[in-house]
Amino acid sequence: MSWTSARLSSRGDDMTDQRVVWGVGTSRTIRVHWALIELGLNYEIKPIRPRTPAMDDAAFLAVNPRKKVPALQDGKLTMTESPAIVTYLAERYSTDTVRLIPKSIEDRARYFEWQSFITMELDATSLYVLRRHVDLPGIYGEAPVAEETARAYFERMITAAAPDVAAGGQYLLGDTFSGVDILMQSCLFFAERYNFELPSEINDYRERVTARPGYAKALSANNP
Numbered sequence: 560m561s562w563t564s565a566r567l568s569s570r571g572d573d574m575t576d577q578r579v580v581w582g583v584g585t586s587r588t589i590r591v592h593w594a595l596i597e598l599g600l601n602y603e604i605k606p607i608r609p610r611t612p613a614m615d616d617a618a619f620l621a622v623n624p625r626k627k628v629p630a631l632q633d634g635k636l637t638m639t640e641s642p643a644i645v646t647y648l649a650e651r652y653s654t655d656t657v658r659l660i661p662k663s664i665e666d667r668a669r670y671f672e673w674q675s676f677i678t679m680e681l682d683a684t685s686l687y688v689l690r691r692h693v694d695l696p697g698i699y700g701e702a703p704v705a706e707e708t709a710r711a712y713f714e715r716m717i718t719a720a721a722p723d724v725a726a727g728g729q730y731l732l733g734d735t736f737s738g739v740d741i742l743m744q745s746c747l748f749f750a751e752r753y754n755f756e757l758p759s760e761i762n763d764y765r766e767r768v769t770a771r772p773g774y775a776k777a778l779s780a781n782n783p
């Protein structure tokens with residue numbers, strides 16, 4: 560057994576063929592629900608929400624000692640980090656009919672480039688800074704300068720990315736929907752609460768992505 564699989568299988572129950580998603584109600588949790596739904600996979604939902612007593616449940620702590628949602632159990636594999644989970648599901652379960660990650664090295668390079676941009680530049684260094692200091696100042700403190708610069712940074716990044724979003728085709732990687740569209744829309748949804756004025760290319764893209772039947776199902780799964 561390799562080091563990685565030994566580590567992964569040591570967390571949580573020793574399941575063989577069950578698929579369980581822990582976490583609902585956030586822009587990170589919807590990513591996992593949406594990927595599973597687009598791929599047509601059945602799964603069980605453990606509807607726990609951040610910063611609630613359910614996060615201290617021993618069963619959840621065994622799955623994710625970092626106390627963060629989402630977490631996925633897929634058979635013997637237990638993993639966290641929503642972008643990694645989406646990409647894992649895409650790698651493992653894409654078919655010729657539904658493919659959430661491209662096959663060619665060149666197209667995969669674009670996938671990983673978008674993944675990094677969305678999760679680092681849009682999410683971690685912009686939106687999550689706003690989340691912490693605008694919505695949760697009781698935990699993370701007030702930080703008006705950080706708020707202002709995070710807001711300006713998000714606007715600069717999304718404006719600079721807008722021509723690339725429009726150039727790809729219907730979706731970020733062309734005319735095939737993929738895991739990075741899930742990540743991007745989850746950030747655009749997250750951004751709505753902070754009243755950004757988005758470039759028209761981004762608004763048009765958002766309309767295309769949210770028109771997918773899978774998105775409506777993911778919203779329901781994420782808000783049980």
Ligand SMILES: N[C@@H](CCC(=O)N[C@@H](CS)C(=O)NCC(=O)O)C(=O)O
Pocket residue numbers: 585586587588609610626627628629639640641642
């Ligand atoms: N990088 C992680 C972030 C996960 C994360 O921060 N989840 C939040 C909800 S969106 C959470 O569980 N917060 C609880 C806490 O920080 O105590 C991912 O993308 O999955």
